[in-house]
Amino acid sequence: MGLLTDTRTQAVMSRVILAIHKPLEVLLYIAGVASLLVLAFTPLNEKTYFSENALLPGLVERKYLNDQSVKDYAKELTRLGAADNGKGPIPEDWLKAQFMDLGLDVFSQNFTVQHPFNVKAKGTQESGAVSGTNVYAILRAPRIASTEAIVITVPYRNKEAEAGRARTHYGIGLMLSLASFFSKNTFWSKDIIFVVVDKEEVGMQAWLAGYHDSHSEYLPTSLMLGRSGSIIAAINLELGSEFTDHIDLKIEGVNGQLPNMDLFNLAVRLCRVERVPVTFQNRFDPSERIVVKWAGLQHSATTMLLNMAKQASGKPSGIHGLFLRYHIEALTLQAHPAKRGSGVEAVGRVMEGVVRSVNNLLERFHQSFFFYVLPSCERYVSIGLYMIPFGLLLVVPTLRGMALWLLAMQSVEKMDTSSDEKDNDEKEDGDKKKKLELEQQGRPFGQVMPLIIGAHIMGAILFISPQYLVSEHIASFNVTPQGAIAIGFAAFFVGSASLPIFGRRNNFQTSEDLPSDWQLLKCLTLIWYTVTLLAVSMFNFSLAFFVAVPTIPIAVIVQPAEQSVLKIIQGFLLLMISPLSLLYSFITVHHGFFNPGDAMVDILTQGLHKTVDSLFEGVVNAYLYGNKSFALITLVWFPVWFLLWAVLFRKASGKKVSS
Numbered sequence: 001m002g003l004l005t006d007t008r009t010q011a012v013m014s015r016v017i018l019a020i021h022k023p024l025e026v027l028l029y030i031a032g033v034a035s036l037l038v039l040a041f042t043p044l045n046e047k048t049y050f051s052e053n054a055l056l057p058g059l060v061e062r063k064y065l066n067d068q069s070v071k072d073y074a075k076e077l078t079r080l081g082a083a084d085n086g087k088g089p090i091p092e093d094w095l096k097a098q099f100m101d102l103g104l105d106v107f108s109q110n111f112t113v114q115h116p117f118n119v120k121a122k123g124t125q126e127s128g129a130v131s132g133t134n135v136y137a138i139l140r141a142p143r144i145a146s147t148e149a150i151v152i153t154v155p156y157r158n159k160e161a162e163a164g165r166a167r168t169h170y171g172i173g174l175m176l177s178l179a180s181f182f183s184k185n186t187f188w189s190k191d192i193i194f195v196v197v198d199k200e201e202v203g204m205q206a207w208l209a210g211y212h213d214s215h216s217e218y219l220p221t222s223l224m225l226g227r228s229g230s231i232i233a234a235i236n237l238e239l240g241s242e243f244t245d246h247i248d249l250k251i252e253g254v255n256g257q258l259p260n261m262d263l264f265n266l267a268v269r270l271c272r273v274e275r276v277p278v279t280f281q282n283r284f285d286p287s288e289r290i291v292v293k294w295a296g297l298q299h300s301a302t303t304m305l306l307n308m309a310k311q312a313s314g315k316p317s318g319i320h321g322l323f324l325r326y327h328i329e330a331l332t333l334q335a336h337p338a339k340r341g342s343g344v345e346a347v348g349r350v351m352e353g354v355v356r357s358v359n360n361l362l363e364r365f366h367q368s369f370f371f372y373v374l375p376s377c378e379r380y381v382s383i384g385l386y387m388i389p390f391g392l393l394l395v396v397p398t399l400r401g402m403a404l405w406l407l408a409m410q411s412v413e414k415m416d417t418s419s420d421e422k423d424n425d426e427k428e429d430g431d432k433k434k435k436l437e438l439e440q441q442g443r444p445f446g447q448v449m450p451l452i453i454g455a456h457i458m459g460a461i462l463f464i465s466p467q468y469l470v471s472e473h474i475a476s477f478n479v480t481p482q483g484a485i486a487i488g489f490a491a492f493f494v495g496s497a498s499l500p501i502f503g504r505r506n507n508f509q510t511s512e513d514l515p516s517d518w519q520l521l522k523c524l525t526l527i528w529y530t531v532t533l534l535a536v537s538m539f540n541f542s543l544a545f546f547v548a549v550p551t552i553p554i555a556v557i558v559q560p561a562e563q564s565v566l567k568i569i570q571g572f573l574l575l576m577i578s579p580l581s582l583l584y585s586f587i588t589v590h591h592g593f594f595n596p597g598d599a600m601v602d603i604l605t606q607g608l609h610k611t612v613d614s615l616f617e618g619v620v621n622a623y624l625y626g627n628k629s630f631a632l633i634t635l636v637w638f639p640v641w642f643l644l645w646a647v648l649f650r651k652a653s654g655k656k657v658s659s
Contacts, residue, residue, distance in 0.1 A: 014406050017399070017402055018407070024399060025396045028392045029393060031392050032389045035389040041296075041297045041301075045379050046382065048265045051261075051262055066345030066348060069177050070176075071242065073098070074242075088158060090198045092133050095196055102176075102183050106136075106226075109221055110133050111203065111220070112129050117466070117620075134196065136194060138192070139188070139193075140228075142188060144189050146227075147230065148190040149231050150193070150235075150358050152175060153196075155196075155198075166334065166335075168237075168239065169240065170239045175194055181348075188359060201319055202624065207221075209221065219624070231323070233329045233358045235331065236330065237335075237347075238318070239335040239347060242344055243342065243343060244343075244347055245338035246277035246284075247276055248280070254621075254626060255628050257324040259329040262368040265368075274346045280307070280374055280376065281303050307373055307542075308541075308542035312540065312543040316625075320332045371383035371541065373542070396552050400556045401524075404526070452643060455643050456639045459636070462638060470484050482616040496642055522559065522647045526555065536632060554574060558574060558648050560649070567649075574648060578641055579638050583614065584607060584611045587607050587610045588608075588611075591610060
């Protein structure tokens with residue numbers, strides 16, 4: 001510590017930082033991005049394994065046998081759905097009758113989802129309300145009190161809801177068949193809850209809120225008469241046909257949460273044992289002959305980036321994702337239909353193996369990893385590996401902030417010495433006195449703190465603005481709620497960007513007496529930017545990484561420019577990393593990846609439409625599901641971007657010191 005506090009050591013360190021920080025920043029940025037992508041290469045990551053031995057599927061002798069009942073259940077559901085042109089409600093009475101015939105405790109839950117903005121939902125008569133009914137049955141454990149439970153869920157989809165989604169009639173049929181099979185065994189140490197979910201995510205959220213007594217003003221539900229104990233794990237099944245081409249595993253939850261990796265490994269291992277092809281992100285693992293070649297790296301890196309993209313969105317990839325909010329490990333098994341392939345029996349044996357393995361647990365999931373990314377079904381990159389490249393990225397703005405902190409004390413206005421010789425001595429004394437006063441004042445915090453506080457107040461205003469933008473008056477302007485929020489955000493953004501350009505000099509420009517304030521402003525902005533990225537990475541690493549990669553280079557190079565060309569270039573780059581532009585870029589690239597055959601104009605147009613919808617959906621999900629993406633955009637990234645924008649339009653007066 002003595003070396004660090006010694007003034008001579010500090011002087012040497014300052015000179016070293018100022019001398020090498022630029023080339024070092026470039027090297028660290030390239031190393032950070034490249035090393036994360038290289039981690040997808042099989043020799044550099046780890047093979048998945050079981051941390052909890054009680055889950056080993058080898059301990060479970062699967063006994064489920066397919067019978068005609070699954071087909072009969074599916075045909076009956078299809079008939080009931082066709083009776084009302086595929087637009088009717090969930091067949092509550094029929095489902096309750098089937099579960100009752102099996103001797104289970106059967107209950108139903110009515111719910112009404114009130115839209116946060118009182119918007120009329122599609123297909124509803126009541127403004128802003130979506131009503132539905134969840135049906136659930138409980139198989140009580142015969143050897144123990146109802147202290148713990150395992151949940152099996154299947155979403156009910158009528159013909160209208162099947163648009164863009166897989167059917168689930170065979171999934172409900174398999175659930176009923178498994179309930180019949182499970183009820184004939186006595187080895188259960190946990191209750192098993194079978195839930196047929198109505199209205200997808202909102203229905204699942206209503207059931208979870210009712211089960212845990214965490215109701216909100218947007219999710220009024222009926223009293224839940226049937227309960228069990230603490231839920232250990234949940235498996236969501238989506239099965240739409242008798243034969244399955246492959247099972248795709250979905251793990252992403254709200255705000256990028258992931259289940260314990262042991263649960264994922266369990267599902268993969270059981271699919272392998274039952275010879276059911278299994279994929280992740282709808283991609284098979286690379287073959288052994290290319291796994292250590294360039295093609296294998298490309299395949300694994302693409303799978304890992306798709307996993308990170310879904311995690312970064314903050315939206316659940318299935319209704320299982322809502323369980324993760326309640327610290328319940330969950331995943332979705334989505335069976336892709338085929339004319340020939342694995343039969344219902346194989347999928348049923350996989351489900352049996354998962355449930356019976358979780359039934360073996362003596363304690364909740366606590367081993368293995370909760371923070372990871374997956375390049376394939378049987379390889380993983382843990383937090384101990386991927387945080388190293390991310391740390392290299394965060395060193396870049398930290399180094400630039402340190403350099404600006406040092407430069408802020410060196411950037412003192414050079415005094416004008418071009419006056420007459422007879423007044424030279426008197427003027428020199430006055431300049432020395434003024435310079436001494438400036439050095440005693442130190443860094444001009446008083447000049448930059450109001451701007452920093454004001455930027456965050458603007459972010460808070462943007463955060464609460466949707467409830468004012470979407471009101472009963474927008475109907476008279478023939479504007480949809482999605483359009484109202486998009487237009488309102490764009491107008492707010494344009495107005496905010498205009499403030500540093502047309503604002504008052506003493507608020508947005510460099511003081512003539514304190515010429516180093518732009519360096520201090522950017523220094524504090526970069527430090528805050530680094531701290532917030534690090535905090536976000538602790539719960540959603542993928543989001544922090546996708547924000548850091550495009551924004552760090554631009555955030556580092558931005559500074560006041562006297563030349564108009566440089567100012568225009570920097571302004572364009574800053575506009576490219578503004579919140580709305582980043583959202584549009586991510587969505588457009590994602591859409592283009594999955595639709596490579598579309599024309600570029602169509603990709604850009606669809607990206608714009610999806611951006612408007614995603615912005616509105618993010619606001620709604622913040623109210624209904626606790627999605628934090630909207631809060632991060634408004635309360636964190638917008639103030640940082642605005643402060644960088646203000647730095648660009650400050651006057652670079654005084655002694656020129658390169659940053």
